[in-house]
Amino acid sequence: MKVVVCCKRVPPTDARIKVASDGSGIDEEGVQFVLNPYDEFAVEEAVKLKEAGKAEEVIVVGVGPADTAAVLKNALAMGADRAVLVKDDAGYRDPLSIARALADAIGAEEGVGLVLCGRQSVDQQSLAVGPMLATIAGMGCVMDVVKVEVGDGTASVHREAEGRSEDIEVKLPAVLTAQRGLNEPRYAKLKEILKAKKKPFAEREFDFGEPRATIEKLSPPPERQAGKIVGDGPGAVPELVKLLRDEAKVL
Amino acid sequence: MDPYEAPDLYRVDEMLDDEERQIRDTVRSFVSEKVMPVIEHHFDAGTFPKELIPEIGELGLLGANLEGYGCAGVSSTAYGLMMQELERGDSGVRSFVSVQGSLVMYPIHTFGSDEQKEQWLPAMATGEKIGCFGLTEPDHGSDPSGMETRAVADGDEFVLNGTKRWITNGSISHVAIVWAKLDGQVRGFLVETDRPGFTARDIPGKWSLRASVTSELIMEDVRIPKSNLLPKSDGLKSALMCLNSARFGIAFGAVGAAQACFDEALRYAKARTQFDKPLAAFQLVQNKLVWMVNEITKGQLLALRLGRMKDAGTVKHYQISLAKRNNVWMALESARKARDILGASGVTYEYHCGRHMANLESVYTYEGTHDIHALIVGQQITGSAAFA
Amino acid sequence: MADTKVLVFCEVQRGRFKKGSLEALSEAKRIVGKAGGGSVVAVAVGNGVGDIAGELKAYGPDRVIVCAPDWLEGYNGEAHGRIVAEIAKSEAPTAILVTATLDGKDLAPRVAAALGVTIATDCTAIDSDGDGRLSVVRPVYAGKAYATIKIADTPQVVSLRPNSVPVAEAEGAAAVETVEPSFGAGDLRYTVKAVNAAKTEKADLTEADRVVSGGRGLKGPEHFSILEELAETIGATVGASRAVVDAGWRPHADQIGQTGKTIAPTLYLGFGISGAIQHLAGMSTSKCIVAVNKDPEAPIFKAADYGIVGDLFEVVPALTEELKKLQADG
Numbered sequence: 001m002k003v004v005v006c007c008k009r010v011p012p013t014d015a016r017i018k019v020a021s022d023g024s025g026i027d028e029e030g031v032q033f034v035l036n037p038y039d040e041f042a043v044e045e046a047v048k049l050k051e052a053g054k055a056e057e058v059i060v061v062g063v064g065p066a067d068t069a070a071v072l073k074n075a076l077a078m079g080a081d082r083a084v085l086v087k088d089d090a091g092y093r094d095p096l097s098i099a100r101a102l103a104d105a106i107g108a109e110e111g112v113g114l115v116l117c118g119r120q121s122v123d124q125q126s127l128a129v130g131p132m133l134a135t136i137a138g139m140g141c142v143m144d145v146v147k148v149e150v151g152d153g154t155a156s157v158h159r160e161a162e163g164r165s166e167d168i169e170v171k172l173p174a175v176l177t178a179q180r181g182l183n184e185p186r187y188a189k190l191k192e193i194l195k196a197k198k199k200p201f202a203e204r205e206f207d208f209g210e211p212r213a214t215i216e217k218l219s220p221p222p223e224r225q226a227g228k229i230v231g232d233g234p235g236a237v238p239e240l241v242k243l244l245r246d247e248a249k250v251l
Numbered sequence: 252m253d254p255y256e257a258p259d260l261y262r263v264d265e266m267l268d269d270e271e272r273q274i275r276d277t278v279r280s281f282v283s284e285k286v287m288p289v290i291e292h293h294f295d296a297g298t299f300p301k302e303l304i305p306e307i308g309e310l311g312l313l314g315a316n317l318e319g320y321g322c323a324g325v326s327s328t329a330y331g332l333m334m335q336e337l338e339r340g341d342s343g344v345r346s347f348v349s350v351q352g353s354l355v356m357y358p359i360h361t362f363g364s365d366e367q368k369e370q371w372l373p374a375m376a377t378g379e380k381i382g383c384f385g386l387t388e389p390d391h392g393s394d395p396s397g398m399e400t401r402a403v404a405d406g407d408e409f410v411l412n413g414t415k416r417w418i419t420n421g422s423i424s425h426v427a428i429v430w431a432k433l434d435g436q437v438r439g440f441l442v443e444t445d446r447p448g449f450t451a452r453d454i455p456g457k458w459s460l461r462a463s464v465t466s467e468l469i470m471e472d473v474r475i476p477k478s479n480l481l482p483k484s485d486g487l488k489s490a491l492m493c494l495n496s497a498r499f500g501i502a503f504g505a506v507g508a509a510q511a512c513f514d515e516a517l518r519y520a521k522a523r524t525q526f527d528k529p530l531a532a533f534q535l536v537q538n539k540l541v542w543m544v545n546e547i548t549k550g551q552l553l554a555l556r557l558g559r560m561k562d563a564g565t566v567k568h569y570q571i572s573l574a575k576r577n578n579v580w581m582a583l584e585s586a587r588k589a590r591d592i593l594g595a596s597g598v599t600y601e602y603h604c605g606r607h608m609a610n611l612e613s614v615y616t617y618e619g620t621h622d623i624h625a626l627i628v629g630q631q632i633t634g635s636a637a638f639a
Numbered sequence: 640m641a642d643t644k645v646l647v648f649c650e651v652q653r654g655r656f657k658k659g660s661l662e663a664l665s666e667a668k669r670i671v672g673k674a675g676g677g678s679v680v681a682v683a684v685g686n687g688v689g690d691i692a693g694e695l696k697a698y699g700p701d702r703v704i705v706c707a708p709d710w711l712e713g714y715n716g717e718a719h720g721r722i723v724a725e726i727a728k729s730e731a732p733t734a735i736l737v738t739a740t741l742d743g744k745d746l747a748p749r750v751a752a753a754l755g756v757t758i759a760t761d762c763t764a765i766d767s768d769g770d771g772r773l774s775v776v777r778p779v780y781a782g783k784a785y786a787t788i789k790i791a792d793t794p795q796v797v798s799l800r801p802n803s804v805p806v807a808e809a810e811g812a813a814a815v816e817t818v819e820p821s822f823g824a825g826d827l828r829y830t831v832k833a834v835n836a837a838k839t840e841k842a843d844l845t846e847a848d849r850v851v852s853g854g855r856g857l858k859g860p861e862h863f864s865i866l867e868e869l870a871e872t873i874g875a876t877v878g879a880s881r882a883v884v885d886a887g888w889r890p891h892a893d894q895i896g897q898t899g900k901t902i903a904p905t906l907y908l909g910f911g912i913s914g915a916i917q918h919l920a921g922m923s924t925s926k927c928i929v930a931v932n933k934d935p936e937a938p939i940f941k942a943a944d945y946g947i948v949g950d951l952f953e954v955v956p957a958l959t960e961e962l963k964k965l966q967a968d969g
Binding site: 011013014016017019026037038092094095096097099122123124125126127128129130131132133134135136139140141142143144146156160161162163164165166167168169170171174179180181210211212213214215216217218219220221222224225227228229230231232233234236237238240241243244245248250251 | 752
Binding site for chain 2: 915916936938
């Protein structure tokens with residue numbers, strides 16, 4: 001079977017985010033976009049499946065501006081076989097539209113047995129594209145998986161939910177979203193980075209239609225009032241408790 | 252720990268291609284995730300982080316710019332950027348990779364026989380075998396032509412005698428590239444370190460490059476088969492070709508060390524408050540920070556241009572000398588300024604600029620001292636050699 | 640507008656409705672109120688929910704719809720998603736609200752996609768107009784920015800971060816209606832084979848009203864016991880920084896931050912956490928932040944409402960003592 005991995009470019013989690021002065025988006029000046037960390041888990045898992053002989057081809061698909069190509073190449077350098085970029089220059093694209101574009105690209109492939117996504121992108125953090133894509137494509141979907149075993153026509157997965165974990169059996173083809181803990185993504189080897197340049201890289205168009213949702217405004221987080229240092233060491237504890245009770249009223 | 256943010260005021264990043272950026276970013280992540288958490292311990296203990304060798308090999312960093320024999324075959328610019336990131340971590344770690352790649356694998360690749368290449372290069376690319384480079388002697392540093400180490404033919408063998416000093420990786424090596432005079436001519440020899448008469452002992456008491464092995468090699472009647480001669484090595488210039496390759500890496504590496512110091516100093520200056528305002532808001536502190544970013548920017552551009560010339564096959568030895576000389580100097584000065592900005596914190600292992608500063612004192616001196624490189628450039632522009 | 644109709648999925652855990660769902664119900668009432676009329680429909684799904692569905696009336700829904708097939712024990716995203724989508728198709732609401740717990744985050748996109756509409760997840764505020772059109776605020780880039788979003792699709796599907804809006808009791812006269820799904824267990828593409836529930840009665844981290852969190856300053860996993868004792872005292876849930884999780888001292892599930900959980904408790908107490916930007920991203924919407932760290936320059940003090948500079952190994956026991964004393968005094 002083929003495995004498709006959905007990839008997005010995002011600012012690194014440690015990047016300082018500056019909101020553009022007109023509130024339309026973030027100031028991308030100097031931001032070095034990276035492959036979404038959760039997508040890295042998904043790529044790693046797909047490549048492992050290929051190495052274990054469970055997948056014959058790993059295809060990475062991304063929706064986004066032209067420089068999404070760089071993170072798709074990262075995925076190729078990690079061991080994916082080819083890449084498909086659905087070009088989209090919209091600054092913001094809602095989760096359903098992204099899911100539709102991905103479903104369209106995946107629909108063009110034959111023999112896809114598994115689609116892996118990161119559980120969320122670290123920029124929009126919707127946690128929605130994976131399950132939406134599955135619903136559109138008529139596939140089953142298990143979110144937040146931390147273990148995957150592909151069998152014959154089904155996959156056994158372990159997922160983490162709130163306050164519990166679950167063992168699930170899902171029919172293939174299916175969409176799985178990768179949670180931290182699934183694996184330890186490899187570093188791209190230098191040789192693989194050079195090889196990635198020669199791997200097939202296709203571009204697709206998708207008609208997104210009218211926007212389904214728009215960002216009216218992007219704002220910096222509300223300023224917190226400057227906090228106060230209550231004091232030094234355990235001697236400050238009674239004063240802290242008094243403040244929490246009487247001033248903050250949280251006790 | 253705070254994430255590392257490399258200064259790039261002139262967007263040198265935009266002058267790199269995807270592949271170069273990707274290689275740099277991969278090594279940057281490796282350094283952040285694998286080197287930084289252990290480097291303080293190793294520097295303190297005076298040990299080289301050997302546990303990193305297999306992963307360094309697997310990534311393809313050893314002999315990365317060489318073709319074939321399991322080597323990655325990246326461009327010289329990409330190789331340089333890799334060195335920049337490694338030295339952002341520690342000059343000692345970068346030295347390990349420099350020596351293995353430029354001073355051992357490169358001469359085997361360039362001057363070695365097919366058998367020698369097959370025997371050594373694949374195992375060295377993975378880090379399974381380690382090598383060192385023996386040129387400098389206790390009494391002959393800047394003037395290697397005074398070399399005393401001798402090789403004498405005896406039947407099917409050569410017999411080597413002599414002492415080499417300041418040898419990075421010496422005591423952890425499986426093989427040494429030893430430069431010795433054979434019938435009055437300098438040649439390179441592969442000397443396996445387990446041969447009788449060969450001793451490597453570490454030089455104690457270093458306060459610089461503490462996370463790197465520095466040894467003395469003593470050869471007393473060491474017998475090697477004649478097939479261990481590097482057949483295409485031809486005089487001192489062969490050894491100097493190796494040094495040029497290593498110096499090229501240092502010109503980039505020093506930029507990384509300086510960037511690390513700048514990043515730390517800037518972060519500290521913004522966070523630390525004195526007289527009710529951040530240090531970064533004081534004119535004298537800003538002046539130091541600007542000096543650093545100014546020199547780093549020039550150093551980045553110098554290194555990148557050097558890389559492009561090396562990739563084009565046009566680079567000259569004096570251009571490498573100029574970049575090594577300038578970039579190590581500016582890195583050392585940057586480390587000192589960073590240390591200054593950090594105040595007392597700057598002398599602790601919790602921060603990195605002090606370690607970089609101590610390391611860079613060695614880098615300033617090895618692979619051709621600062622002054623020797625001045626004389627190389629001086630000879631080029633004036634036509635007069637002023638070495639002696 | 641009187642045809643404003645808000646459908647609220649009410650999540651059940653351990654036989655009780657989640658507080659976040661009650662918050663969503665209350666928010667739905669406010670939306671309908673602002674629109675000058677309309678209706679709120681509460682939906683509960685799963686075997687046995689009929690027994691407790693009446694409890695929802697206290698929060699003022701106009702109708703309560705229950706779908707409780709006996710084969711549906713616990714949460715199954717596919718089954719729950721299809722059932723809610725079927726109900727939504729026949730009810731044709733103008734908006735659907737779900738609490739953004741992990742199950743809510745799993746469910747809502749499935750429902751939206753089945754209805755062919757988009758979604759805004761994990762919103763911290765909802766504004767609405769006289770036509771019942773929503774304008775939602777959701778933290779993006781892990782709280783380093785806030786996006787105000789307008790959804791053009793109908794229904795407008797929104798999940799609401801727990802602890803973001805108040806719960807308000809309201810008059811509700813609704814009878815409980817029951818519906819059946821059009822499909823059976825055999826039609827599902829996935830089956831839950833086993834559930835390993837955490838052995839705790841504590842609130843889940845994302846929904847906890849009080850969180851006690853520890854960082855590298857704790858020096859080792861064994862020292863988390865002092866935080867657990869403090870948490871026990873005030874009924875808090877224990878969380879951790881990424882450094883601590885990476886070091887293997889605490890499980891992934893405890894991680895607060897950009898690549899962990901995002902929380903918005905009323906009270907957050909952080910000990911030995913320097914306040915890396917990724918951690919701050921995960922807890923900066925907490926109402927009241929207290930930080931204890933030995934380094935006065937630690938960035939967490941910039942985010943904190945109250946700080947103590949000092950050794951946490953001295954401060955934590957003193958704080959636990961003081962809080963116990965406060966409780967004893969009533």
